[in-house]
Amino acid sequence: MDLAAQFEAYKIFLLDQKGLSPETYRAYENDIEDLLAFLNGRGVTVPDRLTVRAYMMSLHNRYAKASINRHLSAVKGFFDFVLKREPELKINPFATVRSIKNYNGLPDFLTPEEMTVLIEMTPDARDRAILELLYSSGLRAAELEGLRCCDLDLRTGLVRVMGKGSKQRIVPVGSRALKAVSEYLSLRGIADSIYVTEPLFLNKRGGSLKVRSIRQVVYDWSEAAVPQRHVSPHVIRHSFATHLLDAGADLRSIQEMLGHASLSTTQRYTHVTIDKLMAVYDQAHPKAKEN
The missing domain is CATH 1.10.150.130 (Tyrosine recombinase, N-terminal domain)
Structure with a gap:
């Protein structure tokens, strides 16, 4: 077959x-x-x-x-x-596999310390730039795949992203990510990305790096840096949103940066933060555990 x-x-x-x-x-x-x-x-x-x-x-x-x-x-x-x-196939081999039930939709995320370890333990220039940009701007893996060099303005620190539903948005990029991407592009002989229409990230054959390879980059380096965690590009995206919320960013701004069509999607992150606050409260408040 x-x-x-x-x-x-x-x-x-x-x-x-x-x-x-x-x-x-x-x-x-x-x-x-x-x-x-x-x-x-x-x-x-x-x-x-x-x-x-x-x-x-x-x-x-x-x-x-x-x-x-x-x-x-x-x-x-x-x-x-x-x-x-296909007559050779008698049954669907995955027919009896059940989806994961009782999934509450709450996003998993890394702590800021875990993100720092993951990035700092990634020596490869391209892969480090990928991790920095995913975390700095909260991009989806498919959005990262679609980026061209000219979508990123290294001078203004802004990246133009084509999101779900072919909706375009502009997202800020932090200084660490800009530095990492700039160092990677310099290895390709690119000094000013704004004039270059090549894919922002290339595979070893010189073609555009695909989503599957981006996921593999994240998985491979996280296995070494934070082996106790299951890390994907989406986990890094969740980390981006959660850390912004923890630092006091408003939901509407986070919604814009993530490219969520509905604010209710972004509001999932408030549950993560509230759970964290309640855990701190229960541990620290002298009256929390009194009956």
């Missing part, structure tokens, strides 16, 4: 029949590419129960619960498609 060929057909099906947004389509494409790379690495064509279990474990090691559920939805849909076209 040629899953790669089926994947090409499935991509056409998603575009023609499903009417997915470009962002959702790209997310599903990346999720299925991740699965196919996993299967190729194990020399497997049709995943059996053990392979499915191993893949789900790999997702748990790399992603937050919401991302795992999206991956699962993507691969289930893919194998439902293959099942109708």
Whole structure:
């Protein structure tokens, strides 16, 4: 069975029949590419129960619960498609895998100290610039993939981002991130990014760095720096928002920087901060534990 060929057909099906947004389509494409790379690495064509279990474990090691559920939805849909076209496949191998229930939607995040350790333990110029920019501006991995050099103005410290729904926004970039990106670009012979239309971040072959590779960069360096945490680009985005809120930033400004269409999405971060405040209160207030 040629899953790669089926994947090409499935991509056409998603575009023609499903009417997915470009962002959702790209997310599903990346999720299925991740699965196919996993299967190729194990020399497997049709995943059996053990392979499915191993893949789900790999997702748990790399992603937050919401991302795992999206991956699962993507691969289930893919194998439902293959099942109708490929006689060799008798059942959807992921059919009995359940999504993670009771997910409360509260974002996971790193502490400022953990973020500092992660960045400072990343010596590679490109990867350090990626981590700095993700944390400095709260970008999604797909938004980082889409950046061109000219989208970042190193002089004004602003980056132009194309977000969900093809909505453009301008986000500030901190001095540490500007320095890291500038050092990376100087290695490519770029002194002034504003005049360059190349992708901001390149892979080893000189092409645009894709979402899957961005996730891998974050995962690889976090494994060494904060091995007890499961870190993804979205966890860094959550850290950005949580740390801003902790420092007194207002929700409306955070909403603008994150590119959330609704303020209610941004308000999730208040629950994280309130939980933190209550923990401090319970620990420190002399009357907190009295009956």
